[in-house]
Amino acid sequence: MYKNRIEIIKKHLEVNIPTNVNNKNGIENELFNPIDTNFNVGELKLLIDSVEASKYKDATREFIKNHPKFKENFIGLNMESYRQLVLEQCVAIANSGLIHLTDIKNNLHRYAGAVEMFSYYNNNVCTKLGVHYTLFGGTIMFLGTSRHEKYIEDANTLKTMGCFAMTEIGHGSNVRGIETTAHYDKQTKEFIIHSPTPTSEKFWIGGSYLHATYTTVFANLIIDGTNHGVHAFVVPLRCAKSGSIMNGIHIKDCGHKLGLNGIDNGQIRFTQVRIPRENLLNKYSDVSEDGIYKSQFNTPIKNFAATMAPFIVGRMAITKGCSGAAKTSLSIAIEFSHLRKQFGPTPNNELPLITLSSQQRRLMAPLARTILFDLYIQRLTNELCQPKLPASIHAHCSGIKAVYSWFCVGALQTCREACGGQGYRSANRIAEFKNDCDIVCTYEGDNTVLMQQLAKYLLGLKKKPTTANRIYLDGDDAKSLLFNFANIHQLFETREDIRLAELKQIISNSKESAYSAFNNAIPWAVKLGFAHMTKIVFQNSVDTLKTKNVKPLAHLVMLDALVSIEEDLGWFVSNHLISPNVAQAIPFLIQDLCSEVTKVSKQIIASFDIPENCKPESKDLISDLF
Numbered sequence: 001m002y003k004n005r006i007e008i009i010k011k012h013l014e015v016n017i018p019t020n021v022n023n024k025n026g027i028e029n030e031l032f033n034p035i036d037t038n039f040n041v042g043e044l045k046l047l048i049d050s051v052e053a054s055k056y057k058d059a060t061r062e063f064i065k066n067h068p069k070f071k072e073n074f075i076g077l078n079m080e081s082y083r084q085l086v087l088e089q090c091v092a093i094a095n096s097g098l099i100h101l102t103d104i105k106n107n108l109h110r111y112a113g114a115v116e117m118f119s120y121y122n123n124n125v126c127t128k129l130g131v132h133y134t135l136f137g138g139t140i141m142f143l144g145t146s147r148h149e150k151y152i153e154d155a156n157t158l159k160t161m162g163c164f165a166m167t168e169i170g171h172g173s174n175v176r177g178i179e180t181t182a183h184y185d186k187q188t189k190e191f192i193i194h195s196p197t198p199t200s201e202k203f204w205i206g207g208s209y210l211h212a213t214y215t216t217v218f219a220n221l222i223i224d225g226t227n228h229g230v231h232a233f234v235v236p237l238r239c240a241k242s243g244s245i246m247n248g249i250h251i252k253d254c255g256h257k258l259g260l261n262g263i264d265n266g267q268i269r270f271t272q273v274r275i276p277r278e279n280l281l282n283k284y285s286d287v288s289e290d291g292i293y294k295s296q297f298n299t300p301i302k303n304f305a306a307t308m309a310p311f312i313v314g315r316m317a318i319t320k321g322c323s324g325a326a327k328t329s330l331s332i333a334i335e336f337s338h339l340r341k342q343f344g345p346t347p348n349n350e351l352p353l354i355t356l357s358s359q360q361r362r363l364m365a366p367l368a369r370t371i372l373f374d375l376y377i378q379r380l381t382n383e384l385c386q387p388k389l390p391a392s393i394h395a396h397c398s399g400i401k402a403v404y405s406w407f408c409v410g411a412l413q414t415c416r417e418a419c420g421g422q423g424y425r426s427a428n429r430i431a432e433f434k435n436d437c438d439i440v441c442t443y444e445g446d447n448t449v450l451m452q453q454l455a456k457y458l459l460g461l462k463k464k465p466t467t468a469n470r471i472y473l474d475g476d477d478a479k480s481l482l483f484n485f486a487n488i489h490q491l492f493e494t495r496e497d498i499r500l501a502e503l504k505q506i507i508s509n510s511k512e513s514a515y516s517a518f519n520n521a522i523p524w525a526v527k528l529g530f531a532h533m534t535k536i537v538f539q540n541s542v543d544t545l546k547t548k549n550v551k552p553l554a555h556l557v558m559l560d561a562l563v564s565i566e567e568d569l570g571w572f573v574s575n576h577l578i579s580p581n582v583a584q585a586i587p588f589l590i591q592d593l594c595s596e597v598t599k600v601s602k603q604i605i606a607s608f609d610i611p612e613n614c615k616p617e618s619k620d621l622i623s624d625l626f
C-alpha cells in the first residue's frame with residue numbers, strides 16, 4: 001500500500017500531459033501547467049463582480065471608501081450606539097441612490113451587487129438593509145398590488161422603515177403553525193390583528209424594537225370563524241410623524257445576541273390592533289368589503305405556497321452576506337500569512353506562514369470555493385431576472401443559501417485560526433464576521449429545512465439514473481484521470497443518482513405514514529442536497545470556463561472539485577467510483593494545486609477590490625499595537 005502511495009506521489013509530481021485524457025476543449029491542459037503569475041487581475045475582478053453588477057459594485061466601493069459614516073469605529077460599541085450607527089449608515093445608503101426599494105423586482109443586479117459590497121464592510125448593515133428592502137419591500141412588491149404602492153416612496157429614502165414579522169416564539173421553521181390572527185370585522189371593514197397566546201408573540205423581528213414604522217405581519221386570515229390560512233398584512237407599528245408606538249402594539253427588545261448587535265430585534269405583541277381592509281397584501285387573495293374571501297387558489301396550502309414564494313430573492317441576496325464576509329476574511333488571513341513569519345530552516349531565517357503547506361491548504365481551498373459559489377449565484381441572479389422563472393429556482397436558491405452559509409461559517413473559523421491569536425482580536429475584523437454570519441445558517445429558512453425543500457424538488461423530478469455512464473477511476477496515473485472535467489462531472493452525477501435512489505428507497509421501504517417515512521430519511525435528504533449543489537456549482541464553473549477562460553479559474557475549479565471529492569472520499573471509494581490508489585493521490589493533487597494558487601493568492605484577493613476601511617488597520621494585524 002505504502003509502496004503504491006510513493007509511486008503515486010512520484011507520478012503526480014511529474015508534469016506531463018497524459019494521452020488518455022479527453023481534452024476536446026483543451027482547458028484541462030492548463031491544469032498540468034503552472035499558473036502564469038502575470039494574469040490580468042482586472043479580468044478576474046470583472047468575472048467575480050459580473051458584467052451585469054460591475055458598475056453598481058464599483059459605485060458602492062467608492063461610497064464605502066468615502067462616506068464618513070463608514071469611517072467610524074463600530075468595534076466594541078455598546079448595543080445602543082451600534083444600532084444608531086447602523087441606522088445612520090442605512091439612511092446614508094438610502095439617500096445615496098445606490099439602491100432603490102423596487103430593485104429586488106426591477107434591478108436585482110444593482111441591489112445584490114451593493115449588498116455584497118456592504119457585506120465586505122459589516123453584516124449588520126446588509127442585514128438591516130435586507131430586512132427593509134428584501135423582506136418588507138419584497139412583501140410589498142411581490143404580495144401587494146397598486147393600493148400598496150403608497151408605501152414605496154418614503155420607504156425608499158428610509159423616511160419610513162419597514163420590518164417583517166413572520167416568526168413567533170412558538171413557531172419558526174413551521175410557518176404554517178403560526179397563531180397570530182387577523183379577524184375580519186365586516187362592520188368596520190377592518191382586520192383585527194391579535195396575538196392570542198404568549199407563544200404567538202412575534203419574535204426576532206429585525207428593526208422592530210427601535211426603528212421600524214411599519215411591519216408586514218403574517219397571520220391567519222379568519223372570516224366568520226373560517227380560517228383561510230396564513231396571509232400577509234401591513235401593520236403600522238409607530239406613528240410615521242411622531243415615532244410613538246401605536247395603540248395595541250407592545251414591543252420588547254430581544255436582547256444581546258451572539259452577533260448582529262447593531263440590529264434592534266424585537267418581540268411584538270398585538271392586542272386587537274385594527275387595520276384597514278386594504279392593508280391585506282392582496283396579490284393572490286382578497287376580502288371584499290362585505291367579507292367574501294376570494295383567492296386565485298382553490299386551497300389554503302396553494303395560497304400559502306404562493307405567499308412564501310417571493311422569499312427566494314431574499315435567500316439569494318442573503319448569500320451575498322456570506323460572499324462579502326468570506327472574501328474580506330480570506331483577504332485578511334492571506335495578507336497576514338504573507339507577512340507573518342514563524343519558523344524557518346534556521347533560527348535567523350524565519351519564513352512567512354504562507355510557505356507552510358497547512359496554511360496553503362486551509363486558505364486556498366475556501367478561496368476557490370468562495371469564487372465558484374459567487375459564479376453560481378451570478379447564474380441564479382440572472383435566472384431570477386427572467387420574466388419566467390425556471391421551475392428549479394426555489395430549490396436552488398434554498399440549496400445555495402444552505403451550502404454557502406454552512407461553508408462560510410467554517411471558512412471564517414479557518415481564517416480566524418489561520419491568523420492565530422490576532423484573529424481573535426475584534427479590531428482585526430474576522431471575529432466580528434464570524435459572530436455575525438453564524439445566524440445566516442438559521443434565518444430566512446433554517447438550512448436543514450431548506451435542504452429538505454431541495455431534496456423534495458429532486459424527488460419530484462422523477463429523474464432516471466444515468467447508470468450507463470457510471471465510471472470507475474482506477475489506474476496508476478491518478479492525475480490524468482482526475483484532471484478531466486468530464487470524469488469529475490460523471491462522479492458528481494453518479495453520486496447524486498445514487499443518493500437520490502437511496503432516499504427514494506428509504507422512503508418507499510418505510511411502513512410508516514408519509515410524514516414519518518420522510519422524517520426518518522432527513523439525513524439522506526440533506527446528503528442528496530449537498531450532492532446536487534456540488535454538481536451544479538461545478539457544472540456552472542466549467543460552463544463559465546468554456547466561455548470565459550479567465551486565469552486562474554481552471555485551477556480553482558479543479559482544486560474545489562478535488563476538495564469536494566476528498567470531503568466524501570470514503571463514499572466514493574466504497575461505492576466503487578474511485579479506486580483506493582486514485583483516492584490516495586487526491587490529497588497530494590490538492591496540495592499541489594494549493595501551492596500553485598498560493599503563488600497568485602495576492603492577485604486573487606486584489607481582484608476582490610475590498611475598500612481599505614473594510615479591513616483591519618494593519619495588514620500584519622499587529623502594527624496598530626505599537
Ligand SMILES: Cc1cc2nc3c(=O)[nH]c(=O)nc-3n(C[C@H](O)[C@H](O)[C@H](O)COP(=O)(O)OP(=O)(O)OC[C@H]3O[C@@H](n4cnc5c(N)ncnc54)[C@H](O)[C@@H]3O)c2cc1C
Nearest residue numbers: 164165166167171172173204205206442443444445446448
Ligand atoms: C438574529 C435573528 C434575526 C431574525 N430576524 C427575523 C425577522 O426579521 N423576521 C422574522 O420573521 N424572523 C426572523 N428571525 C427568525 C428566524 O427566521 C428563525 O429563527 C428561523 O426561521 C428558525 O426558526 P426557530 O428559531 O423557531 O427554530 P426552529 O424551527 O425551532 O428550529 C430549531 C432546530 O430544529 C431543526 N428543525 C426544525 N424543523 C425541522 C425540520 N422540519 N426538519 C429538520 N430539522 C428541523 C432546525 O434545523 C433547528 O436546528 C430571526 C432570527 C434571528 C436569530
